[in-house]
Amino acid sequence: VSAVTGRCRIGEVAQRLGITPRTIRYYEERGLLPSTSQDQKGRHRLYDENDVARLQEIIRLRDGLGLTLDDLKELIEAEEARAALRNELAETVDDARRMEIVEAALHYIERQIALVEARQETLASLRGDLVAKRRMARTRLAQLRRSRSGEHHG
Amino acid sequence: VSAVTGRCRIGEVAQRLGITPRTIRYYEERGLLPSTSQDQKGRHRLYDENDVARLQEIIRLRDGLGLTLDDLKELIEAEEARAALRNELAETVDDARRMEIVEAALHYIERQIALVEARQETLASLRGDLVAKRRMARTRLAQLRRSRSGEHHG
DNA sequence: TTGCTCCTCACGTCACGTGAGGTGGC
DNA sequence: TTGCTCCTCACGTCACGTGAGGTGGC
Numbered sequence: 621v622s623a624v625t626g627r628c629r630i631g632e633v634a635q636r637l638g639i640t641p642r643t644i645r646y647y648e649e650r651g652l653l654p655s656t657s658q659d660q661k662g663r664h665r666l667y668d669e670n671d672v673a674r675l676q677e678i679i680r681l682r683d684g685l686g687l688t689l690d691d692l693k694e695l696i697e698a699e700e701a702r703a704a705l706r707n708e709l710a711e712t713v714d715d716a717r718r719m720e721i722v723e724a725a726l727h728y729i730e731r732q733i734a735l736v737e738a739r740q741e742t743l744a745s746l747r748g749d750l751v752a753k754r755r756m757a758r759t760r761l762a763q764l765r766r767s768r769s770g771e772h773h774g
Numbered sequence: 775v776s777a778v779t780g781r782c783r784i785g786e787v788a789q790r791l792g793i794t795p796r797t798i799r800y801y802e803e804r805g806l807l808p809s810t811s812q813d814q815k816g817r818h819r820l821y822d823e824n825d826v827a828r829l830q831e832i833i834r835l836r837d838g839l840g841l842t843l844d845d846l847k848e849l850i851e852a853e854e855a856r857a858a859l860r861n862e863l864a865e866t867v868d869d870a871r872r873m874e875i876v877e878a879a880l881h882y883i884e885r886q887i888a889l890v891e892a893r894q895e896t897l898a899s900l901r902g903d904l905v906a907k908r909r910m911a912r913t914r915l916a917q918l919r920r921s922r923s924g925e926h927h928g
Numbered sequence: 929t930t931g932c933t934c935c936t937c938a939c940g941t942c943a944c945g946t947g948a949g950g951t952g953g954c
Numbered sequence: 955t956t957g958c959t960c961c962t963c964a965c966g967t968c969a970c971g972t973g974a975g976g977t978g979g980c
Contacts, residue, residue, distance in 0.1 A: 631959060641960085646944060664952070664960055684893075684900050686840060689943070719918045726911040729904055736901045739838075743897065746838050747890045750883055757880040764873045785933060795934085800970060818934055818978070843969070 627666040636672065637679055644675065650689050652678060652696060685735055698728055781820040790826065791833055798829065804843050806832060806850060839889055852882055 630641045644665075647653050653675070658665045667675075681687055681695065705721045712718055784795045798819075801807050807829070812819040821829075835841055835849065859875045866872055 629959070640945075642944065642946085645961095650943090658961095662951080662961060680896065680900055683840060684897050686837060715918055715922050719915065719922075722911055722915045722918065726908065726915065729908045729911060733901065733904045733908065736897055736904065740894070740897050740901070742834065743838050743890055743894050746834055747887065747894070750887045750890060754880065754883045754887065757876055757883060761873065761876045761880065764869055764876065768869050768873075783933070794971075796970065796972085799935095804969090816935060816977080 627668050630665050630667070633667050633672055633675065637675055639679060647675070647678065647689070650693065652689065652693055685739055695732075702728065781822050784819050784821070787821050787826055787829065791829055793833060801829070801832065801843070804847065806843065806847055839893055849886075856882065 630644055634641045634644055644653070648655055648657065648665075653671070657667055657671060678692055678696070681692055682689075687695070702725050705725065709718055709721050784798055788795045788798055798807070802809055802811065802819075807825070811821055811825060832846055832850070835846055836843075841849070856879050859879065863872055863875050
């Protein structure tokens with residue numbers, strides 16, 4: 621709190637992330653962000669790099685996976701639970717308990733990876749279709765070129 | 775029109791595509807579908823495999839790229855323009871004109887591919903971050919396992 | 929004739945967009 | 955003090971969801 625961590629205003633954050641201030645306020649309203657960004661009601665909100673990274677993550681998940689804000693909130697809460705567990709992990713000396721915590725974290729990560737990979741497959745399929753179309757068009761174009769040069773020579 | 779082409783009802787189409795009848799009606803209302811699926815107002819809408827394929831394409835672009843319905847409508851109109859050009863292509867004997875048509879189609883396809891690839895890159899980056907997290911968790915878990923077996927033997 | 933799915937309004941909702949009117953900090 | 959960005963309502967919009975009440979086809 622004593623160190624000046626380069627806290628910046630909502631407009632700058634929004635511009636850096638390619639969103640609008642309204643979106644950031646709405647996410648705060650929906651409980652996706654800690655409302656600690658605003659000390660009191662009516663005051664300017666200030667964000668540090670940590671907050672920006674968190675928002676960045678939310679935007680990536682929203683755009684990349686098309687998740688609803690409720691889904692995103694679940695993910696965030698799970699993430700916070702993981703952070704809490706990491707703290708417990710640092711405290712505890714019970715190795716059995718430590719393994720439980722890490723295994724839970726691992727399952728959570730694997731679920732997210734599965735979601736991303738499913739989306740990647742649909743995109744790959746979409747791209748496959750488009751590339752096939754492109755090949756057709758290119759082939760046709762090459763035929764036309766040959767046909768024209770053939771006319772010139774014949 | 776004389777052949778029975780297996781036309782099916784809106785509920786069946788919706789179920790096959792994983793959407794709701796309301797979505798299909800809304801797309802028709804917004805001009806994304808030919809309203810020829812419904813002969814007269816108030817009558818049941820009927821769809822053939824061609825209509826279903828078109829809807830399928832719309833849904834894939836919507837989910838895969840996160841396009842708005844206005845964007846999708848533009849794409850569809852461009853697609854119809856391409857179809858019209860293909861008809862002209864079949865008619866015309868002017869090779870220069872034919873090349874123009876095919877080149878236009880090629881540019882259109884390439885723009886779509888660029889959109890898909892941009893989305894793929896963000897997903898790949900997202901996956902990369904998650905995979906790194908998974909590696910960390912796995913390493914930590916392996917360390918814990920070694921540590922526990924070490925206790926047993928010591 | 930009985931269900932079932934369909935139809936058309938029409939209002940609700942989610943995720944913001946867009947001003948209206950006013951206050952705060954370099 | 956002047957701009958600029960910020961603030962809080964609060965209503966609008968886009969892409970549907972969700973009944974309400976009624977008609978159509980195997």
